[in-house]
Amino acid sequence: MKNKKNIEFDKLLSRKAPAFRARAELPRAKYDFAIAYPDPQSLPLNDLLDSLSQGLLEEGADLAWYPDVQGYQPLREYVANKLRTERRMQVTAEQVVLGDGSSQHISMIIDMFIDPGDIAITEDFFYSGTLTTLKTAGADIRGVKCDNSGMLPDVLERTIADLVAQKKRPKLIYTIPTFQNPQGWTMSLERRKALVDIASFYEIPIFEDDCYVDLRYEGENVPAIHSLDPTGQVMYVASFSKIIAPGLRMGYFVGPEEIIGRLRMLRKTGGSGVNQFTALAVHRYAISGLDCHVNTINKIQRTRRDAMLAALGETFDPSASWSTPEGGLYLWLKMPKSVDLSSISQEVLSAGVGYQPGTMFSPDGTTGKNYARLCFGYNPADEIGEGIEILANLFTKAGLF
Ligand SMILES: Cc1ncc(COP(=O)(O)O)c(C=O)c1O
Known part of the structure; x- marks a missing residue:
């Protein structure tokens, strides 16, 4: 048998082949306002x-x-x-x-x-x-x-x-x-x-x-x-x-x-x-059962949205503002222009709170530093209150308000 060599796949792949992506576990925060997961307890298994x-x-x-x-x-x-x-x-x-x-x-x-x-x-x-x-x-x-x-x-x-x-x-x-x-x-x-x-x-x-x-x-x-x-x-x-x-x-x-x-x-x-x-x-x-299920989850999500809105109102400085959506899973947080929510997001994650900075949603990847998406779909209402309070304290400590 001839010497075995590893195939250099990158020399063989077509121009349409996607870029390589390593397998990575996304870090999850206890207060996960980053990604729109549904409430696992309410799945109609x-x-x-x-x-x-x-x-x-x-x-x-x-x-x-x-x-x-x-x-x-x-x-x-x-x-x-x-x-x-x-x-x-x-x-x-x-x-x-x-x-x-x-x-x-x-x-x-x-x-x-x-x-x-x-x-x-x-x-x-x-x-x-x-x-x-x-x-x-x-x-x-x-x-x-x-x-x-x-x-x-x-x-x-x-x-x-x-x-x-x-x-x-x-x-x-x-x-x-x-x-x-x-x-x-x-x-x-x-x-x-x-x-x-x-x-x-x-x-x-x-x-x-x-x-x-x-x-x-x-x-x-x-x-x-x-x-x-x-x-x-x-x-x-x-x-x-x-x-x-x-x-x-x-x-x-x-x-x-x-x-x-x-x-x-x-x-x-x-x-x-x-x-x-x-x-x-x-x-x-x-x-x-779907219509009935949608009614049930909408009641749950509404409570969570309201919990997040209330917690933001109670703990955030008036220099911040946020959207009040009639549905869906997200609030859009706006901080004063000078604030960079992308650079502090890892530190916030280590403290147990996840969010996605606005830059993740802008075509150039740099606009929107003072914005963040907060998802209210995953944590129950009491945890949402705790998580937002932690976020407000971290922002205050970091001088963001
Ligand atoms: C606006 C929007 N479109 C599409 C999707 C993709 O959803 P799926 O492929 O699970 O239907 C998402 C997921 O979060 C979304 O937010």
Whole structure:
């Protein structure tokens, strides 16, 4: 046998191969305001077990086949009906594609639209998962300034008009209009209409990420952007992650046939369909206990949101301010301009409190030092109070107020 040598994989990999990432355990704080975990105690495990066994007894033998490339038809029917009744979207099951959470669709759509250097329009601070995917695809990300009702239409229009004047047509506008991650606001109906008008005038597709829409604790439901677009060009993604559990990896996409057809191709080549085992359980659960479960978790989350708001009001200096979201899982904390919450976050973590600094959500990775996202989904209300008090004391000691 010839001398054995190690293969140098990096010399063989394609240009599309992703960068290497070492396995790393994320440090978890006792008071974990960093990541949006649901409350582990409130997961409907027994009901899911019943739903899975019912699904398997009724249709388990179908697991012998490769599943539908768009995903289990009855679950797509359920999703289409939910979107018609709750989001006013004119959708049939044929326009729904299931996938591994919403992340998979976000990644597929970004891959489909973005070549290195292509422009994506986003909110000024937005979900770090999509931010990383856009950066990995080499997107030129243009964040548009937002206030408490979403992107400022005049800034959006000026940004696009300037780009178009330079012959740089943006490829898509990505938005999280409801309980925005990380800023917490919900885009008003007027802003949604303005966004549709601007996008259709410049012929730029909107990619609407409605991941948190079911977690409403107060206020009025605002129709989906998708429902306001007469041309049917808006792409829409949402998920069962935040209303059942992220570990299920089950989400859904709605879009024009031209895009769905390409997703079918991707699903065919990249996995031969959508996980039918999970879909059987999610479907049986969705038609029996999901609405009731969402009511229950929304009551829990509302208490936690209120506990965080109250604790901030009691312990934080008036120089700080924060959003009051009507739903979702996050508050957006704003400290005085000179404060750098990214440099102190490790020290705070050692003291048992986790948060994500604003820089994690900005396209340039440096804007937003004086902001932080505080998630209220994981710790019970009394612990939230303790954690916020520790945070306030640490900030005072560090002279941040
Ligand atoms: C705005 C937004 N979109 C998408 C996702 C991805 O969720 P999943 O892939 O679990 O559906 C998240 C997760 O936190 C999110 O905050």
